[in-house]
Amino acid sequence: MDKYNTSLATFFFVLILSQAKAFNITTLLGHYSSFSDFNNYLTQTGVAAAINSRQTITVLVVENNNLSPLAGKSQDVLANIMRVHVLLDYFDIQKLQELPNKTVKVPTLFQTTGHANNDQGFLNMTDLGSGSISLGSAAKGETLGSNLVKSIASQPFNISILQISNVIIPLGIDSSTFSPPSSPLPRAPAPSPRKHHSPAPSPAPITGGPTSSLAPSPNRPSAAPAPDTPTGDAPTADTPADAPPPAPTGDHDSSSANSALGVSLVVVVMLNLFLVLVI
Numbered sequence: 001m002d003k004y005n006t007s008l009a010t011f012f013f014v015l016i017l018s019q020a021k022a023f024n025i026t027t028l029l030g031h032y033s034s035f036s037d038f039n040n041y042l043t044q045t046g047v048a049a050a051i052n053s054r055q056t057i058t059v060l061v062v063e064n065n066n067l068s069p070l071a072g073k074s075q076d077v078l079a080n081i082m083r084v085h086v087l088l089d090y091f092d093i094q095k096l097q098e099l100p101n102k103t104v105k106v107p108t109l110f111q112t113t114g115h116a117n118n119d120q121g122f123l124n125m126t127d128l129g130s131g132s133i134s135l136g137s138a139a140k141g142e143t144l145g146s147n148l149v150k151s152i153a154s155q156p157f158n159i160s161i162l163q164i165s166n167v168i169i170p171l172g173i174d175s176s177t178f179s180p181p182s183s184p185l186p187r188a189p190a191p192s193p194r195k196h197h198s199p200a201p202s203p204a205p206i207t208g209g210p211t212s213s214l215a216p217s218p219n220r221p222s223a224a225p226a227p228d229t230p231t232g233d234a235p236t237a238d239t240p241a242d243a244p245p246p247a248p249t250g251d252h253d254s255s256s257a258n259s260a261l262g263v264s265l266v267v268v269v270m271l272n273l274f275l276v277l278v279i
C-alpha cells in the first residue's frame with residue numbers, strides 16, 4: 001500500500017510538473033493584436049481553457065476583420081464554432097504540405113462534445129496543389145471555403161497556431177446544441193466511469209467545474225470565467241486512464257484500493273498546494 005501510494009503520488013507529481021510547463025493560448029495569441037477578437041472569443045467561451053488542457057493541438061485563427069460571420073451567434077453556438085477551430089492533433093505548415101494523400105480529415109474539439117452530427121466535428125484539409133491548403137467542414141455537402149494563410153506560432157509538437165482566411169461554420173451547427181449526442185468521442189479510450197456524465201441535450205453551457213476528479217490543476221485558477229465544457233475537452237483522455245493498478249485486484253480488495261486512492265488524492269492535493277506556493 002505504501003509502495004502503491006508512493007508510485008501514484010510520483011505519477012501525479014510528474015503529471016503536475018509537466019502541466020506547469022504547459023502553454024497558454026491566451027498568452028501566445030496575446031502577442032498579435034490582429035487576433036485579439038478571436039482570442040477574446042476563445043476566452044469568453046471557455047475554449048481557451050480546453051485548449052490549455054491538451055498536449056497535442058492545432059488552433060486555427062482568423063483575423064479580427066474577418067470575424068463578422070460570428071456576429072449575433074448565441075454563446076453556445078459561438079463556443080461550438082470556436083471548438084471547430086481546434087484540431088486534436090499537431091499540424092504545422094510542413095506537415096500540411098506533406099500530407100500523404102494530399103488530404104486529411106481531422107477531429108476537432110467540437111467532436112468531443114457529443115453534439116456533432118455527420119462529421120460536423122471533423123475538418124477536411126486538402127492540398128489543392130502548389131502548396132495551397134484549403135480547409136472546411138468534413139460533413140457531406142460542405143465546401144472547403146477557407147485557406148491556410150500562415151503559421152503564427154508553434155511549440156513542436158504540442159501546439160501549432162495557424163492563421164486561416166475565414167471562419168469555418170459547419171452547416172446546421174446553430175441547432176447542434178439541441179440534438180442528442182450521436183457521435184462517440186474520438187479519443188475516449190474505453191468505457192469509463194465518466195459515462196454517467198453524458199450530457200442531457202441541454203442548450204446551455206454547464207458552468208460546473210472540471211469533470212475529472214483526479215486533476216485539481218494549479219494552472220486553472222477559479223478566477224477563470226469559463227463556462228467550461230461539460231464533457232467537452234475530456235481532460236481524462238490524456239490522463240491516468242492507464243495509471244498502474246494496484247497489484248492485487250480481487251473484488252474483495254476494492255475497498256482497500258479505494259482507501260489507498262483516497263490517501264493518494266490527499267497527497268496529490270497537498271502537492272498541488274505546495275506547487276502553487278512555489279511557482
Ligand SMILES: *[C@@H]1O[C@H](CO)[C@@H](O)[C@H](O)[C@H]1NC(C)=O
Nearest residue numbers: 018021022023055056157158
Ligand atoms: C508535449 O507533448 C508531449 C507528448 O505528447 C508531452 O509529453 C508533453 O508533456 C507536452 N508538453 C506540454 C508543455 O504540454
Ligand SMILES: *[C@@H]1O[C@H](CO)[C@@H](O)[C@H](O)[C@H]1NC(C)=O
Nearest residue numbers: 024025026027030052219220
Ligand atoms: C493564461 O494567460 C492569461 C493572460 O495572459 C491569464 O489570465 C490566464 O489565467 C492564463 N491561464 C492559465 C491556465 O495559466
Ligand SMILES: *[C@@H]1O[C@H](CO)[C@@H](O)[C@H](O)[C@H]1NC(C)=O
Nearest residue numbers: 098099100101102103104105
Ligand atoms: C491514402 O489513400 C489510400 C487509398 O485511398 C489509403 O489506403 C490510405 O490509408 C491513405 N493514407 C492515409 C495516410 O490517409
Ligand SMILES: *[C@@H]1O[C@H](CO)[C@@H](O)[C@H](O)[C@H]1NC(C)=O
Nearest residue numbers: 103104105124125126138144
Ligand atoms: C476533403 O474534401 C475534398 C473535396 O471535397 C475531397 O475530395 C476529399 O476526399 C476530402 N478528404 C477527406 C479525407 O475526406
